[in-house]
Amino acid sequence: MSIKITYLTVVRVLTQILHDRRTLVILLVVPCVLLTLLRFIFDGRSDIFDQIGLMLLGIFPFTSMFLVTSVAMLRERVSGTLERLLSTPANKLDLLFGYGIAFALIAIVQAGVASAVTYLLLGLESQGSITTVLMIAAATAILGSSTGLLTSAFAKTEFQALQFMPAVVVPQILLCGLIWPREEMSTALQAISNVLPLRYSAGALREVETYPLPTGTMWRDLLVVAAFAVVLLAAAAATLRRRSA
Amino acid sequence: MDSSTTVAIEVDDLVVDRGGKRVLDSLNFTIAAGSVTGLLGPSGSGKTTLIRAVVGVQKIQSGAVRVLGQSAGSPALRHQVAYVTQSPSVYGDLTIRQNARYFAGIYGASASVADEAVRDVGLGDIATQMVYTLSGGQQARVSLACALVAHPAVLVLDEPTVGLDPVLRRDLWEQFHALADKGTTLLVSSHVMDEADRCDRLLLLREGKLLADESPDALRRDTGVDNLEEAFLQLILHHPDNVSPAKN
Numbered sequence: 001m002s003i004k005i006t007y008l009t010v011v012r013v014l015t016q017i018l019h020d021r022r023t024l025v026i027l028l029v030v031p032c033v034l035l036t037l038l039r040f041i042f043d044g045r046s047d048i049f050d051q052i053g054l055m056l057l058g059i060f061p062f063t064s065m066f067l068v069t070s071v072a073m074l075r076e077r078v079s080g081t082l083e084r085l086l087s088t089p090a091n092k093l094d095l096l097f098g099y100g101i102a103f104a105l106i107a108i109v110q111a112g113v114a115s116a117v118t119y120l121l122l123g124l125e126s127q128g129s130i131t132t133v134l135m136i137a138a139a140t141a142i143l144g145s146s147t148g149l150l151t152s153a154f155a156k157t158e159f160q161a162l163q164f165m166p167a168v169v170v171p172q173i174l175l176c177g178l179i180w181p182r183e184e185m186s187t188a189l190q191a192i193s194n195v196l197p198l199r200y201s202a203g204a205l206r207e208v209e210t211y212p213l214p215t216g217t218m219w220r221d222l223l224v225v226a227a228f229a230v231v232l233l234a235a236a237a238a239t240l241r242r243r244s245a
Numbered sequence: 246m247d248s249s250t251t252v253a254i255e256v257d258d259l260v261v262d263r264g265g266k267r268v269l270d271s272l273n274f275t276i277a278a279g280s281v282t283g284l285l286g287p288s289g290s291g292k293t294t295l296i297r298a299v300v301g302v303q304k305i306q307s308g309a310v311r312v313l314g315q316s317a318g319s320p321a322l323r324h325q326v327a328y329v330t331q332s333p334s335v336y337g338d339l340t341i342r343q344n345a346r347y348f349a350g351i352y353g354a355s356a357s358v359a360d361e362a363v364r365d366v367g368l369g370d371i372a373t374q375m376v377y378t379l380s381g382g383q384q385a386r387v388s389l390a391c392a393l394v395a396h397p398a399v400l401v402l403d404e405p406t407v408g409l410d411p412v413l414r415r416d417l418w419e420q421f422h423a424l425a426d427k428g429t430t431l432l433v434s435s436h437v438m439d440e441a442d443r444c445d446r447l448l449l450l451r452e453g454k455l456l457a458d459e460s461p462d463a464l465r466r467d468t469g470v471d472n473l474e475e476a477f478l479q480l481i482l483h484h485p486d487n488v489s490p491a492k493n
Contacts, residue, residue, distance in 0.1 A: 008350040016338045019375065080334030087300050088395070089323045090351045242318065245263055245304045 001093045009090075009098025010105075013072070017106060023068070027106065031060040031114040039122040046123065053124045054209050055178050057115055057133055058201045061107040061141035063169055069103050069148030070161045077152070082240070092240040096233055100145045107141025108134060128208030132218075136208065139225045140201040146232035147197075153239035172198035177206070197228035253278040253399055253430035254299060259308035261294050261453075268294045270453040271308070276432060276446070278398075281425045283444030284434040285477070291453040292434040293331060296403050299432060300328040312399055324352065327397035331404050333388035337377035341368050341387050344376060349394035362393040365420065367413065382409045389417075399430045406440065418443045438474040449477055456480045 017024060035053055042049040076082040076095075085095060111134055118124045126133070151168055155161035175182070175193035182190055182199065193199045200221040207218035254276040261269040268291045276282050284292050297303035298310050301318015310317035312326055335344045341363055349359035363372050366386040371379075376387055389405055400421075406414045418440070421431050425445075433444070441447055442461050449457040449464075457464055457480055461473060468476040 005351055008347060012336070012339065012343070012347045015343060016336060019338045079337075080330045080332055081336060083302055084328060084330060084334040084391075085351075087302055087318075087323065087326070087328045088348070088351050089353070243302055243304045 013102035062144040065144035111137035149236035176202035286450035327392035333384035
């Protein structure tokens with residue numbers, strides 16, 4: 001593992017994304033449009049918008065970074081650049097951390113723009129600060145990237161990679177407490193959601209909604225998100241083999 | 246070790262199976278340091294698999310591949326062995342220069358080394374162009390530039406001249422020999438027999454077996470024909486293991 005090669009990879013991945021203006025615009029604009037839509041759906045029920053809008057500030061980066069990372073990594077595998085990189089002094093962790101860090105940076109910008117629009121223009125209110133929201137969103141984005149890096153190992157084509165979205169992401173969105181409070185779900189569903197990482201992001205954001213200062217529960221949830229991200233990244237590293245049949 | 250100074254690549258009884266099929270069958274050969282060796286054979290003969298084994302990214306069943314005295318693919322070799330894959334493995338959404346500088350950085354080489362490699366493959370004038378806008382031949386040269394930045398002791402190239410125009414092909418072969426003169430060992434695969442004459446040594450591969458391992462001139466002498474394509478054909482027809490339809 002080399003800090004220099006990781007840094008070069010971060011710069012390389014960011015340069016690639018910056019060259020792809022359309023993807024960049026979609027990443028930055030679409031969450032804002034969807035949040036605006038939501039604001040008008042819950043017109044007159046700002047309490048619901050406060051709750052759902054805040055959670056979406058974490059869920060959007062998770063979903064976008066999952067998609068972007070899994071397709072980018074798949075391209076790396078298919079184009080032969082992965083095989084080439086693994087024959088150079090670059091370590092697979094340089095590559096994985098390079099992707100994780102680059103997409104986390106983009107996710108922070110994405111969450112920053114979405115938060116600014118949601119708090120300043122759409123009138124979202126929470127007890128906790130935007131900074132805390134951004135921190136949680138960044139951690140969730142890294143979680144999304146790690147998930148994408150791992151699932152891309154099980155896809156042979158971009159079609160397949162995209163199919164992991166309904167399989168891996170949607171169940172987490174359904175069970176994380178976004179559309180129905182987890183406390184009111186059956187114990188079995190609660191147990192399932194407890195082993196799914198997105199529920200902890202949603203939990204942390206719930207705390208931000210209710211309490212002005214970061215709480216112990218929030219820190220615990222954030223730590224769980226980070227731990228999941230690390231474990232998934234390690235699993236993704238295990239799927240990168242220098243030697244193949 | 247005296248042998249390690251003269252022998253760059255040593256393949257010992259190499260067997261590789263892929264998908265239950267034997268792709269390489271008990272190969273034995275050595276490649277001298279500072280030479281240009283051509284790996285020739287029809288498509289599907291196992292050239293790419295052999296090249297991947299030399300680079301150390303191929304799972305092997307048995308036998309050994311040693312490069313510069315070390316087991317192929319060992320970490321110490323990653324600074325010294327550069328690999329150009331058959332399809333250009335570069336980033337389409339980066340410029341030529343950005344690709345070369347990224348790989349240069351990985352090998353610890355400077356940006357000027359990267360720019361020089363881009364000039365060496367004849368792309369200096371369009372270095373700021375995005376790779377996806379280039380023709381296949383140009384992309385192949387970007388891929389080559391990204392290997393040259395390593396200043397490798399061993400350069401392994403899988404069909405580097407496919408689809409290139411004749412002038413460029415000649416230029417690239419001249420460059421290969423210039424590298425060899427400076428001590429680089431090159432293993433170049435090709436399915437085009439007219440490139441065989443440009444090599445110091447030839448390895449002729451067919452259906453995973455080595456049919457010949459000699460210089461172009463020795464091959465002509467042994468087979469008694471002048472044309473190397475013809476010579477290859479003679480070897481196939483007279484190979485003891487080979488029951489070819491032409492014999493029946």
